[in-house]
Amino acid sequence: MSISPAITADLLLSLRRQFGADCVDDASQAQSRYGADTGAGRTDLLGALRLSQAAQISTALAMLNPLGVPVHPISSGHNWGYGTARPASDGCLLLDLSGMKRILDFDAELGVVSVEPGVTQQDLADFLDQGRHPFLVPVTGAGPSCSLLSNALERGYGVTPISDHFAAVTDLEAVLPDGSLYRSMLAEAGGSDLARLYRWGIGAYTHGLFTQSGLGVVTRVSILLARRPEGTEVCLFSLRDDSLLEPAVAAVRGLMQRLPSTIGGINLMNRHRVLAMSAPYPFERLGPQGVLPPEVIAALGQEYQILPWTGFCTLYGSTAVLRGAREEIRRALRGLASRLMFVSPRRADQLARLAKLLPGRMGSSLRRAAGTLRQSLQLVAGRPNETALPLAYWRNPRPQPEGVARNPARDGCGLLWYAPLVPMRGSDARRFAEFVFRTTQQYGMEPLITFTTLNQAVFDSTIPLVFDRQDDGAAARAQACYEALLSGGRELGFFPYRVGVDAMAQLRDLAPQACAFQQRLRAGIGAEHLIAPGRYS
Numbered sequence: 001m002s003i004s005p006a007i008t009a010d011l012l013l014s015l016r017r018q019f020g021a022d023c024v025d026d027a028s029q030a031q032s033r034y035g036a037d038t039g040a041g042r043t044d045l046l047g048a049l050r051l052s053q054a055a056q057i058s059t060a061l062a063m064l065n066p067l068g069v070p071v072h073p074i075s076s077g078h079n080w081g082y083g084t085a086r087p088a089s090d091g092c093l094l095l096d097l098s099g100m101k102r103i104l105d106f107d108a109e110l111g112v113v114s115v116e117p118g119v120t121q122q123d124l125a126d127f128l129d130q131g132r133h134p135f136l137v138p139v140t141g142a143g144p145s146c147s148l149l150s151n152a153l154e155r156g157y158g159v160t161p162i163s164d165h166f167a168a169v170t171d172l173e174a175v176l177p178d179g180s181l182y183r184s185m186l187a188e189a190g191g192s193d194l195a196r197l198y199r200w201g202i203g204a205y206t207h208g209l210f211t212q213s214g215l216g217v218v219t220r221v222s223i224l225l226a227r228r229p230e231g232t233e234v235c236l237f238s239l240r241d242d243s244l245l246e247p248a249v250a251a252v253r254g255l256m257q258r259l260p261s262t263i264g265g266i267n268l269m270n271r272h273r274v275l276a277m278s279a280p281y282p283f284e285r286l287g288p289q290g291v292l293p294p295e296v297i298a299a300l301g302q303e304y305q306i307l308p309w310t311g312f313c314t315l316y317g318s319t320a321v322l323r324g325a326r327e328e329i330r331r332a333l334r335g336l337a338s339r340l341m342f343v344s345p346r347r348a349d350q351l352a353r354l355a356k357l358l359p360g361r362m363g364s365s366l367r368r369a370a371g372t373l374r375q376s377l378q379l380v381a382g383r384p385n386e387t388a389l390p391l392a393y394w395r396n397p398r399p400q401p402e403g404v405a406r407n408p409a410r411d412g413c414g415l416l417w418y419a420p421l422v423p424m425r426g427s428d429a430r431r432f433a434e435f436v437f438r439t440t441q442q443y444g445m446e447p448l449i450t451f452t453t454l455n456q457a458v459f460d461s462t463i464p465l466v467f468d469r470q471d472d473g474a475a476a477r478a479q480a481c482y483e484a485l486l487s488g489g490r491e492l493g494f495f496p497y498r499v500g501v502d503a504m505a506q507l508r509d510l511a512p513q514a515c516a517f518q519q520r521l522r523a524g525i526g527a528e529h530l531i532a533p534g535r536y537s
Ligand SMILES: Cc1cc2nc3c(=O)[nH]c(=O)nc-3n(C[C@H](O)[C@H](O)[C@H](O)COP(=O)(O)OP(=O)(O)OC[C@H]3O[C@@H](n4cnc5c(N)ncnc54)[C@H](O)[C@@H]3O)c2cc1C
Pocket: 073, 074, 075, 076, 077, 078, 079, 080, 081, 084, 085, 086, 097, 117, 139, 140, 141, 142, 146, 147, 148, 149, 150, 151, 153, 154, 155, 156, 157, 158, 213, 216, 217, 218, 219, 388, 389, 390, 391, 392, 408, 415, 532, 535
C-alpha cells in the first residue's frame, strides 16, 4: 500500500508534535541515516521514528494503524549481511528502538536479565562488570554494538554455552498493531516473576511467533544467562588433508553427543575462511576468474601456516571437567587432527607476550595470530569485541576505520550471509563444500566455509559472500551468487535458518503454503501489512 505525499506530510507533522521533532526523519533523512546496507538492494523508506519508551510504541501504532502506515522495527539496525536496517518492502516508517536502553530487572541469584530492545552486548557486559555478576553475555561475532533482543528474535546464535539465543529467552512482551499489549498466559495469570524463569509458560506456546516475523513490536525479553564457568578453553586443531573432512565430521558429532554440556560448539573452517581472518586480501594476485587461484591459496596457506581445515572448539567447566574433556577430545581426534592444542585465556596472553619478542616477518604474523586468538578467547568467555568484524572488510579496498567502532554497512563493505543448515554427516558436509566451492567460483566470490555445530545432528554453515560494495558489478554478482546458492542448495537438501531482506520473495515462492499460514496469523492479529511487511510471509 502506498501512502500519498499529502498524508505522509501530515503524518510526519503529527509524529513530530507527539514525540518531538528530533525523533522524526522524513524520507530523505531516513534514507541517509538508515539506508546503507552491505547488500546490493535498496528499499525506499517513508521516514523514521525514534522512540525511547515502551508506552510511546502503543501511542505510535494507534496513530499509524488507522492510516494503514506500515512500520519496520529495528533494535540496533546492524543486521549486516541480511539487509542491515532495511525493511523487506518499500514505504515503511522505520521504528528505531535503539534508544530503549533500560535493563529492566536482573536476578543476580538466578541469572535472569530482562532488557529493552536497545540494550547491546556491550551494555550488558558493562552492567555485569559493574555489579561483579559472574554471568556471560550471549555474544555474537557481530560485536558489542548489537542488540541482545533483536539477535534473539532473529534466532541468531553465538559461541557461549547457551549458543542458541532464542533458546535462552524465557519471556517477552510486545505491542500488537492496534497498540494493545501481548503478554504470555503465565505472566498474566501466574505473575511475571515465574514467567521470567520458565520459557514454556502455560497454554499454547506463543512467544516463538514473534521471532522472524512481523506480528508485533517486542518491547522486552527476559534472558537466562550462563554462569561464568570456573574454566574456559578453546581447542584448536587442523586437518592436514582435505580428505579427512568426512571422518572429522563423524568425530565432531561423537564429541557433541558425548560432551553436550562441556562443549559450547565446534567450528570447522576451510583454508579460505581462516585466511580471511588472518591475512589481508592480496588484490594483486587475483586470477582471471576474479578470485584467488588455487596456487595462490596454497602459497598463502604455506606462508600463514594454515592447513586445508581448521577446527575451533569451545570448552566450559570446572578444572576437573576440562581435564576429562581434553582427554576425550584427544582420543576422538587421534589420527585425524594435526597441531591439536588447548588454549586457556592465560596461555593466550603468554603467547601474545612471546610473539612480541620475535623479530621480522615471522614475528609480525605470529603477533597477529596471537592477538586474534587472545581476542577470540575473550569472546568465548562472554566479553563482546570486534574480533570477527574485519571479515566483512576483506575485499573492501579502502582502509578500515580507526578509533571508531566498525560498521560494515557505513564503511562500504559488501557482505551477504548464506547460512544454511547442513546435516552433520560426513557425506553431506562434503557435498555441501563442493557445491559452495563450485557456485561461488562461478560468480567471482571466494568460498569461505564454516560449519558450526548447532546440536549433535546439524551444522549451520555460514558462507559470507564478501565483495567491494562500491563495485556495482561485484554487488550484482554477489546477489546472483546468493540466489544460486539458495536454489541450488535447496535441491541438494541444504536450506538457511535465516535469510536476508532481498531473499524474502524467493522464500515466498518456495514455501507458498507456509507463507499463507503466516499471512493468516498476521491477518488474525491485524498485522497483515502493518508490521515488517514482507518479512518471512
Ligand atoms: C562479521 C559478522 C559476524 C556476524 N556474526 C554473527 C553471529 O555470530 N551470530 C549472529 O546471529 N549474527 C551474526 N552476524 C549477523 C548480524 O549482524 C547479527 O545477527 C545482528 O545481531 C543482527 O542485527 P541487530 O541485532 O542489530 O538486529 P536489528 O537490525 O535491530 O533487527 C533485525 C530484525 O529483527 C526484527 N526486529 C528487531 N527489533 C525488533 C523488535 N523490537 N520487535 C520486533 N521485531 C524486531 C526486525 O525485523 C529487524 O529487521 C554477523 C555479522 C557480521 C558482519
